[in-house]
Amino acid sequence: MQVDLATFWPKILEATQETIVMVAIALLFAVVIGLPLGISLVVTRKNGLLENGPLFKVLNGIVNFFRSIPFIILLVAILPITRFIVGTSIGTAAAVVPLVFFSAPYIARLVESSLLEVNPGVVEAAESMGATPWQIIYRVFLPEALSSLVLNITIATIGLVGASAMAGFVGGGGLGDLAISYGYQRFETNVMIVTVILLVVIVQTVQTLGNYISKAVRRR
Amino acid sequence: MIELHNIEKVYKKNDQTIRAVDGVNVSIDKGAIYGVIGFSGAGKSTLLRCVNLIERPTSGEVKLDGEDLTQLPKSKLRKERRRIGMIFQHFNLLESKTVYQNVAFPLLLDGKKGKQVEGKVKELLEFVGLADQAEKYPEELSGGQKQRVGIARALVRSPEVLLCDEATSALDPQTTDSILDLLRQIREEYHITILMITHEMQVIREICDRVAVMEDGKVIEEGTVFDIFSSPTHQTTKNFVSSVMNDKIPESILQALDSTRHVYRVTFLREQASEPILYRAATQHHVEVNVLYGQITQLQGEPFGSLIVEFIGGEKEIFKALHSIQQSVTVKEVTRDAS
Structure with missing residues (x-):
């Protein structure tokens, strides 16, 4: 039996909202963690601004560790941590925690690759002017890499939309959850189609917006 | 500093x-x-x-x-x-x-x-x-x-x-x-x-x-x-x-050298470059002087020249002319296999 989409709309809208909120909050925290982590990976590496071999190895190891775990496993594996941080292991808030753990190391890698694209000659020029490492980070690395950073964070955002589909496992809700529980498990084909269309629209919008901002900050 | x-x-x-x-x-x-x-x-x-x-x-x-x-x-x-x-x-x-x-x-x-x-x-x-x-x-x-x-x-x-x-x-x-x-x-x-x-x-x-x-x-x-x-x-x-400095002797000149010719590199420094040294030696010792190649340029505002010169005349006269030139500038014989 197919559900009547007309009466099902509120549920779809609610799920859309859940997806957006989950992704937005997870993204915010993932950037707050991933950006400094990515910067640290660049400055502590060999011949970096603040070269620190042991620290680099530790950070690099942590990032690789979290990047190797499939999200669905991560989701379950860190349940105790989730419960500790948000006080519950079910619901939208509980889904955000693993999403952050999933996305922050990914963003760190993307930030790292963006910053490594910055011309080392410009960094050297700043050093020759007597810039402090901190000045080099926020006056040279970040502005010079801004356009590329925006594009990379767009990629991470879309990755988060994908991962958020699995949030249903902890009762996190969202469009992916809807597609699985109604569209897949109950064979509600029309729900499946609508949710997929909505996900496509969200991804397209995010990418278009990312391209636009990246171009705008690029200065010509 | x-x-x-x-x-x-x-x-x-x-x-x-x-x-x-x-x-x-x-x-x-x-x-x-x-x-x-x-x-x-x-x-x-x-x-x-x-x-x-x-x-x-x-x-x-x-x-x-x-x-x-x-x-x-x-x-x-x-x-x-x-x-x-x-x-x-x-x-x-x-x-x-x-x-x-x-x-x-x-x-x-x-x-x-x-x-x-x-x-x-x-x-x-x-x-x-x-x-x-x-x-x-x-x-x-x-x-x-x-x-x-x-x-x-x-x-x-x-x-x-x-x-x-x-x-x-x-x-x-x-x-x-x-x-x-x-x-x-x-x-x-x-x-x-x-x-x-x-x-x-x-x-x-x-x-x-x-x-x-x-x-x-x-x-x-x-x-x-x-x-x-x-x-x-x-x-x-x-x-x-x-x-x-463009002071390498062109191949065409080196090719034409043989033991009967008297070709020398004459190097002028500073004020020497403004003196008619070659002319004086030539007229005084009755030899002919033929400039084959060379240039006179300025370095830090001072003249500097390097000329490849052939002397034509009797052995004795050439020897005397060379001797008098050597008093004031550097002279080196040019042979075919080297500069």
């Missing part, structure tokens, strides 16, 4: 020890333009970076007005770097900033703002001839213009020293000349000491007072530009000199 004592820079690479700079001593007077020339890999770039300690020398002293920079703590070293401007082969401008913002950048690092910055930046953009390009981005500029921005940026804090890292190597010959003119102007107007490294000998000839030739991390020859160009001793130096 700048004194480098026993500078050594040693790298370890896969168990191999590489001596990029191997015991270099250089002393540069205030207001001088000092050139370091060498092939790529000679260590000149590393040496230049040892002056502002972007590369920390493994051992040795870097003295700026008598103060050893290698002994300073980091924060103090950063302050001292304000006295040393630097320009680069590939300009190294911030791509995300306008010309104006690039030039203002060092002042921004110092926490300066407002009118003070604006006045200084405008003055320098005026000086380098880019006042009307202030709002452009580096990617809209030509190579020569980018280097002018680099120069303005290096001068904005009124440094005492300017380090030039192959500053003209990425530019075409005409642009190179205009940048060299600008550097000359900088010395005159701002009384800055300039240390430049290059692999282009004409750059040294155009602008430098003294030159050091580097090979395998060592300075193999050092002196005034006039001395080095007029009488290079080391083979590498000779090669560099002949690359711009």
